Amino acid sequence: MKVMKFGIGQPMRRVEDLRFITGKGQYTDDIQPKRATFAYVLRSPHAHARFKISDTAAARAAPGVLLVLTASDLAHLGTIPCNGVPDDVDMVLPDYPVLARDIVRHVGDAVALVVAETLAEAREAAELLEVTYSSLPAASGITAAMAVGAPQVWPDVPGNVGYDTSMGDAVKTEAAFAKAAKVVSIDVVNNRVVANYMETRAAIGEYDAKRDVFTLTTGSQGVHGIRKTVAQTILKIDTLKLHVKTPDVGGGFGTKGFVYREYPLVLEAAKRIGRPVKWVADRSEHFVSDAQGRDNITTAHMALDARGRFLAMKVDILGGVGAYLSAFAPYVPWLGMSMATGCYDIGSFFGRTRIVYSHTVPVDAYRGAGRPEAAYVLERLVDACAREMKMPPEKIRALNFVTPKQMPYETLTNRTYDVGDFAGALKAALAKADYAGFSKRAKLASKAGKLRGIGIASYIECTAWGDGEEGSVELRPDGTFLMRVGTQSNGQGHETAYAQVVAHYLDVPLERIALIQGDSVQVPTGNGTGGSRSIPVGAAMLTRASVILVKQLKDLASDILETAVTDLEIEDGAIRVAGTDRQVTYGQIAASPKASKAKLKATAEFVPPEATYPNGTHICEVEIDPQTGETSVVGYHLVDDFGMTLNPLLLAGQVHGGIGQGIGQALMENTVFDGEGQLISASLMDYALPRADHLPSYDFETRNVPSTTNPMGLKGAGEAGSIGSSPAVMNAVIDALYRGYGITTLDMPATPHKIFEAIRDAGGYR
């Protein structure tokens, strides 16, 4: 097929930008239904306390107040379900009620909802609620919760361990360790992070009494999943009685995908007062009401032979889940364990994963969900192995990589990598980063009083597994096209990327192809965005639909032009008789008498048979000022295998953004709870996010090996940047500190203070 102007592979500018760049984006808070009322959620100031609401009368009587809801008003509602229990894991699922009953379990736990004519009135009335707390001892974080005699988060979860599961072959692994020439061990903490999308969450609930239909408008990662859970499990109504809409979304990164308490709350409130109810989180609320990310403590060991081959690996993962089980919380650390061996061919493997409750904000999937944690542990471990074996880090990697010849490769964690050339990506990245010239740069830096370090991270991850997408492409009467897809753009640019697929087959400019997403009525089914699935699954589905539509339209054109279908070709937004100027435009086809609705629309489905496995190598170079402990990222090079590139601009955008988050986690982001479970880093002033001068220029290139499990060869690219980056940065930081002071370990975030202390402890200052 010839290359279409607007089609697959082209660096098209984005269709949605015109909206965003002029302030016309419509995010949930920009929508103000007529007669809207405003909701305020009263939240717990305690990490763990028994509480009583003795009086609501004063709040109810306050000016402007329309409704006060507490747990006792919500007995008819279901609780928030957890859908992410790994197969074979048997565990208690503690109640996650819509409003806390009797006991609050983390700072920010929702205690009451107040609805008033204005937000200020709702907030003031909330202060009039008489809530008496008698505080209880709190387990603040994984380590505290695992201590002997720690306060219990849930009575039926002794020791706060939610599950304890394993994977791999313990006996074989122990045997391999017993005969190893060398065993290398590391302990790493994967710091808890806060998503901090720039758009905080918001929700608008409406209720149409005549039709008995609820409408929820919220910035989500997919309307259908939320509809199902909120309708069936919480409100206990028919799914079709709930219409969920998602307008533009100001970033999601995983944690905007879950059902949160405020969604059923605004719906319940809207029904009770007969008016729309709007709730918008402020930034401080974001820090305590949205699921957080990462939060693992892991011990890992590698057994090596004398040549540096990896004989066996063991990991022991503690995954913090906070006080309540958010949607996929138990699944995330397990998913990490299932990717623990990464790009390496390891003799045997044994992994153990426990999830741990504590009196802290819930934790759930955040960009990469389990895979960044796995890559971080593994790549730190591999670097430690290289140091102990006195082997160059690139050599020990190359020696142990799964080779293309071994593909398809069955991992010891029951996965099948279909294709991938890990050594090829590493080699290309080393060349890009001028790895060979590093020692010269390090010398120059040291003359200037700086420590320079370089770090490699070779990662593989799994994307786009599980559910499929069914959607459609249709020709509209005006000759434009309409796609209906059940994924959800959170800023990735699906309006553009998807239109490119359709344009590829129908050869029309992107402006003439519209996307409907984020509407559970207009798009009947869908599975949203997450796990880097939108492009590999959505685009594959649209390819199928486009091919079907092309056929249907050619059939119609063949009638109109009275020419055999085989003589027709698509060119410049029309179907023409090949080699002539006889043609019929899409508008004319749509208007032709035989053009029934069915013939103008093609529906297709794509269900991925297996995950796809993007992979690659990141190389980061840093310079540390030993006087202050400040780290600057001075070089960043990476080579990724995404199977196939739909739009290089959008792809680079995803990669850059992901790296930004990884660098943020590695160098500055940190969620700190004090001993009482108070969140200390609860504002943008106290929780450091990367700003423009923290992030380097990236030198990024693809070295694609098409996926065999995706019809277009695509592998998901939304999370890869965040997966390769934090280990690359930390390996570089530790490399610099090792060269300077023999330091071999440091936990994220590598803040100036922490580096300063590490150097001091290593005797680096007089």
Added chain:
Amino acid sequence: MRSILRFYLGDTLHEIDRCGHTQTLLDWLRLKQRQCGTKEGCNEGDCGACTVVVGRLEAGKLVYRAINSCIVFLATLDGCHILTVENLKTADTLHPVQQAMVNLHATQCGFCTPGIVMSLLALWLNENHPTVARIEDVLAGNLCRCTGYRPIVDAALSLYRDDDRESDPVLINASAIAGKLAAMQDQQTLHLSDPEGVFFAPANLDDLASLYSSHPEATLVAGSTDVGLWVTKGMQRLNPIISLVRVEDLKSVHETEAGFTFGAMVSLNTVYERLGAMHPHIRELLRRFGSEQVRNSGTIGGNIANGSPIGDLPPLLIALGASLTLRSGQTSRTIPLETFFINYKVQDRAPSEFVECITVPKLGTDEILNVSKISKRFDEDISALCGAFWLKMSGSTVSAARIAFGGMAATPKRAQLAEQELVGHIWSTEVADRAARALATDFAPLTDLRATKDYRSAVAGNLLRRFAVETLEVHVPTRVNQVGAHNG
């Protein structure tokens, strides 16, 4: 008195007789005007999603600056020209800044985008060929969680490739707007009231003085980068409010051979420009003060009068030997700045007395200055501690010294014992070490969110030692980013 607030939003004149006396510009735009292009990401000046560009007549000239609309009170924008992202596109043509952002794929989810467009617009209108470092500075007050920033920086750079500012629609319109704003200026005190309170904005110094004398309970508002947060985050009700924003006399800078006199309302960015020219450390301190937006709104008077123990200017100004002029009614008095700070939240300021100006001596050729700000991250962060050191030398002997710290005590404070260790001695690393040790007697710092007391004590001493190294062993690089390590 005038009780109608007047300003332009884009091309539209707004005349408002009723508005919440502490309503922010952001709330007014989003809630009252339903112009939702300007976003709220934090409501406390940290994220820049709410950035707008405000044009004001400064000494008769129309100057556009980016500010955070979430912490500025609408009523303080009397006589201004406000531009939001919605005002930039003309007919079918994107503004060059917008076009550059599209071309370079500098937006993803689009939520930070309006604020970023406005920050870059202000840069584009005011500066020729900024460096990458300068662009990053201007963007330090804008968070983006999606793009990794590079495409945004690239978009900014690309604007200057075919530098065609003459045809910029905002600049073409500027002289007409300047005329309109000039026509709106008057000498009447703006007086607005709503059920929650009263707002005054006197137009000159005498009116301010007499107004404050008759309302000594009033809260003065300068740039509102502190006061704005008391309202949006602290939920305080302030009544009445007297805004200083229209008092031209407080905005002047007088330069003599001996030094500068800054009116209380001189913006931090102007201080950056003028004082910064004197010494690179002053430049660095001010570059890292808040963000471009905060420096455009915030004032020198506000930073001093706020009396915060971690305000960034007081240590520097004390070290430089600045004096403060306070005025009440028709009476003024001038005091050494260091005596202004009495205790935590207590200053030497009588009811109805306001800060009129600050006089800062210039550095003599026999004087050495050294300033350090220590914070958790490099920019847009509040100091854990801030140290400023000034020495007068006679030959290699220290003949006078002023050492001032913020973050080490309840107020910005001089380290008198440490100073005594220096005066009369030959300036050396040993002497600096002695002085550093004396700091332990000068200060008993506290542990808080920003740093532990041990960290503060240790670092304070190290800053003094570094001072010695920096002045005595010039070739040792001692500062972050000093050797162009950035993005190398």
